Amino acid sequence: MxxxxxxxxxxxxxxxxxxxxxxxxxxxxxxxxxxxxxxxxxxxxxxxxxxxxxxxxxxxxxxxxxxxxxxxxxxxxxxxxxxxxxxxxKGFGNIEILENHRLRVGTALPDVKVATAAAEAGIDGLTFYRGIPGGIGGALYMNAGCYGTETRERMVELRAVTREGEIVTLTNADMGYHYRKSKGPRGAVFTSAVYQGFPGDKDDILNRMREITEKRESSQPTRAKTGGSTFKNPEGHSSWRLIDEAGGRGLTFGGAQMSELHANFLLNLGEADAFDVETLGEMVRQRVRAKHGIELKWEIRRMGHFAPGREVREFMDGEPFTGAV
Ligand SMILES: Cc1cc2nc3c(=O)[nH]c(=O)nc-3n(C[C@H](O)[C@H](O)[C@H](O)COP(=O)(O)OP(=O)(O)OC[C@H]3O[C@@H](n4cnc5c(N)ncnc54)[C@H](O)[C@@H]3O)c2cc1C
CATH class of the missing domain: 3.30.43.10 (Uridine Diphospho-n-acetylenolpyruvylglucosamine Reductase, domain 2)
Known part of the structure; x- marks a missing residue:
């Protein structure tokens, strides 16, 4: 285009x-x-x-x-x-330490900055944000989590501007959280959020954050061009294992590859376009469906228009997939 x-x-x-x-x-x-x-x-x-x-x-x-x-x-x-x-x-990067082990943070902040600020203030409970490379806005939308803790367990309330331009406060319940998804008002832009932590020892928290960094770097291609976990884990299964067993580990298409290190991570090896990346994802879904009878669901949010003539077909069969924009 x-x-x-x-x-x-x-x-x-x-x-x-x-x-x-x-x-x-x-x-x-x-x-x-x-x-x-x-x-x-x-x-x-x-x-x-x-x-x-x-x-x-x-x-x-x-x-x-x-x-x-x-x-x-x-x-x-x-x-x-x-x-x-x-x-x-500049407008959305403030961190305020509140009473009772709470923090109010701007949504443009990277999760890791919030985890560090909490640790410095002796607030425990947000160490898991050390492992997630996104920002607070994305974490609130995706209900991001790892190592047994999710955003919904720590978020008390958030401020948002609705699609109509009203500034509102949304409670945790208003966000309708589930595994890697939320059901807040459509089109709302989150601007800040209040988190509840609990008392902790700064050095102990920082040590655990260091351990998370080491664990991540040895098990995930954290420096690659990737979107993290590609597919959600189906109930009772790990996507990486299903993909591995279906022969998806290391699979390539165009300039894209399923990581050798973590079979649920899609990579742009350098020259891929979005067509290559999404097509490889659908190839993997097709293999997993054929091998296990399970239809993997994308965790990565796909958006935008296909380039003309480069539509991706869901599961690589049937008519070109027009997809939700
Ligand atoms: C190497 C790697 C490892 C990862 N590991 C994990 C993990 O362990 N756990 C995990 O949960 N995720 C993980 N992810 C995925 C990703 O980091 C998280 O989903 C993260 O929360 C996304 O944040 P973001 O700021 O990058 O959001 P984006 O990717 O930019 O957006 C994600 C969604 O959030 C919405 N959004 C973003 N900001 C706002 C806002 N201010 N208001 C309203 N909506 C908004 C967007 O519209 C979009 O729908 C990983 C990704 C990578 C690359």
């Missing part, structure tokens, strides 16, 4: 917006996979009030997508129409 029509001249109200915006911005640089086409308009709000004003004005028929640190995203080669919102540390 050569480029989207420029939305900026259609939105005269942008003159009142204090944040930054730009048309036709490449997204491959902002995802861990390093693939994906352009966004029609990228907007980085100055702060929560600026974001609310923007969303109040944005026509309802314009698609809205929020991108965090891009560590769980596969953006297709045709890119994203509408507006892509990215929150920056």
């Amino acid at each position: 050569s480029g989207w029509p420029d939305l900026i001249p259609q939105f005269p109200w942008l003159a009142d917006i204090r944040g930054r915006y730009a048309a036709n911005q490449p997204l491959s640089e902002v995802t861990w996979f390093r693939v994906g086409g352009p966004a029609q308009l990228v907007y980085q709000p100055a702060d929560e009030a600026d974001l609310a004003l923007f969303l109040k004005n944005l026509p309802r028929d314009i698609r809205l997508t929020v991108i965090g640190l891009g560590s769980n995203l596969l953006i297709r080669d045709g890119g994203l129409d509408g507006v892509v919102i990215r929150l920056g540390a």
Whole structure:
């Protein structure tokens, strides 16, 4: 796709917006996979009030997508129409230590910074965030977790700006959390969250965080162009094992490969595009279905349009898969 029509001249109200915006911005640089086409308009709000004003004005028929640190995203080669919102540390990177072992944190912060700040304040319970490379906004949306703890067990409430531009507080229950998913209001942009920890010894917490780092580096391709675990674990199974048994470990397509180190990690070896990555994922789903009769579900969030003539077929059979954008 050569480029989207420029939305900026259609939105005269942008003159009142204090944040930054730009048309036709490449997204491959902002995802861990390093693939994906352009966004029609990228907007980085100055702060929560600026974001609310923007969303109040944005026509309802314009698609809205929020991108965090891009560590769980596969953006297709045709890119994203509408507006892509990215929150920056300037307006959304605050950490406040509250009473009773609580913290209020901005959603643009990387999880690891929050884990470290909690440790420094003698707050335990957030060490698991040391192992997750994304940001707080993505963690709240995905209910990110590892080593037996999930975001939903620590998050008390969050602030969000709704698609209509209202600033709201959502409780943990409002988020309808499940394994690697949430059911909060559609189109809401999370801006900050309060977490509940418990008392701990700073050195002990920092030691456990170091252990997590070592464990990760020996078992996962943490420095690769990847999106982390590709498929959710089906009830009672590990996806990596199902993939391994179906001959998926090390499998390649175009410039993409299923990791040799961790069979549930998809990798861009350097020259892959989103088509290669998604097609390999569907090849693996096909193999696992044929071998085990189990249909793996994507954990990685796929979004955007296929490049013309490069549609991916679900399970590699039937008609081209048009996919949810
Ligand atoms: C090497 C590696 C290891 C990983 N290990 C784990 C793991 O152990 N456990 C785990 O759970 N995940 C893991 N992941 C996946 C990923 O890091 C998490 O899902 C993370 O929480 C995503 O955060 P992000 O900021 O990168 O979000 P993105 O990938 O940018 O977005 C993910 C989703 O969150 C939404 N979103 C992001 N920010 C906001 C916001 N402010 N408001 C509303 N919606 C928002 C996006 O629209 C999208 O739907 C791993 C990934 C990699 C690359």
